[in-house]
Amino acid sequence: MTWNFIGHSTTTDLIEQMISENRLSNAYLISGQKQLGKMTLAIDISAAVNCRNSNPPCNTCDQCLRIYSGVHTDLQVLSLDKVSNFRSIGIDDIRDSLSQVFLMPFEGNYRFIIVEDSHLLTREAANAFLKILEEPPPHLIVVLLTSDLNAILPTIISRCQQIILAPISTDEISASLINHWDADQEFANNIAQISGGSMGKAIELFSDPSILEIRNRRSEILLELINGTIIERFEYVSDLAFSENIEIHAILDLWLILCKNALLYGTVGNSITDFDVFFYKGLEKFGFSNKQVLLFIEEIRNAKELINLNVDKRLVLEQLMLSFPNMSNET
Ligand SMILES: [Zn+2]
The missing domain is CATH 1.10.8 (Helicase, Ruva Protein; domain 3)
Structure with a gap:
């Protein structure tokens, strides 16, 4: 077996066992946070059940190769980037795929429909899937992926075999x-x-090592702000306030992580990256107490909520800057 899906060996062992014992379900629901490999696992399953070799997925037979290169005629992947409005997957987006589910597979053992972000199916589209899942043709396997299990209809969940992926x-x-x-x-x-x-x-x-460099630079900026004057802090946020919300959230999320890591490192000795140790030492140098870090975490969370509520970004960020303990002696 050559799974492209890394980690979660219990999950792949279980799937291998189901395939070898011919106990496949017609519907799977794979859930877990973003970037855990849900799509990779779904593609691996479709290769494994269509593979022509004895240790599926072999990654070398014509079926595996066609599936992994995205040209297998029995595999359909529905995702947000293929739909018209980029926000939800509606009935019109799935009509073509659903019209083929009762046809026999063209080249493999099973027809496969993988739905990425299935929590974004409209109710009408979800109900259309539900109808098929109530009496699925034996040659069809539907794999629904989601990072938001709570948004999936309970009636759909009950028809699927669930695979819940935890962080590795x-x-x-x-x-x-x-x-x-x-x-x-x-x-x-x-x-x-x-x-x-x-x-x-x-x-x-x-x-892409530049992602790491940006992260490190943003961490340095936070230390500079903590040690900066109110004027310097306000200058920084007056620029930041012009950024898209997603960019601001990314920076605030990083600050949250840095502060949490610093607390865990300082209190229970959790292992963190060299750069996060550098950040922790910076806080230590400025005489930050654990209580101050906790308050800061609370303030960052509040700021994120207010930004989500469309409160003026500049006001929110200025308020956050004022909530920093003043480590410099100037104001
Ligand atoms: Zn194969």
């Missing part, structure tokens, strides 16, 4: 980067620490 351990991520991607140990460890248990995130960080 930093050791597993680090080992995969070293073994599969030839990463050096120190770089792999640092990436594993900040990947949040997501192999996809780890690979993204590994493939």
Whole structure:
């Protein structure tokens, strides 16, 4: 077996067992946070059940190769980037796929429909799927993926075999980067620490080191702001306030992570990246107490909520800057 899906060996063992015992379900619901490899797993399953070799997925037979290169005629992938409004998957977006479900597979053993972000199916589209899942043709396998299980209709959940993916351990991520991607140990460890248990995130960080540089620079800026005067802080946020919300949230999320990591490192000695240790030492140098870090975390969370509520970004960010303890003696 050559699974492209990394980590979660219990899950792949279970699927291998189901395939070898011919106990496949007609519907799977794979849930878990973003970038855990839900789509990779779904494609692997479709290769495994259509593979012509004895240890599926072999990654070398014509079926596996056609599936992995995205040209297999029995595999359809529905995702937001293929629909008209980019916000939800409606009945018109799935009509073509659904019209073919009762046809026999053209080249493989099974027809496959994979729906990415299935929590974004409109109610009408979800109900159309539900109808098929109530009496699925034996040659059809539907795989629904979601990062928001709560938004899936309970009636759909009850018709699917659930696969819940948890974040994978930093050791597993680090080992995969070293073994599969030839990463050096120190770089792999640092990436594993900040990947949040997501192999996809780890690979993204590994493939594009500039993401890590931006992260480090943003961490330095936070230390500079903590040590800066009110005027310097306001200058920074007056520029930041012009950014898109997604950009501001990314910076605030990083600040949250840095503060949480600093607290965990300082109190229970959790292992964190070298750069996060540098951030922690910065806080220590400025005489930050744990209580102040906790309050700061609370203020960042409040700021994120207010931005989501469309409160004026500049006002929110200025308020956040005022809530920083004043470490410089100037104002
Ligand atoms: Zn194969």
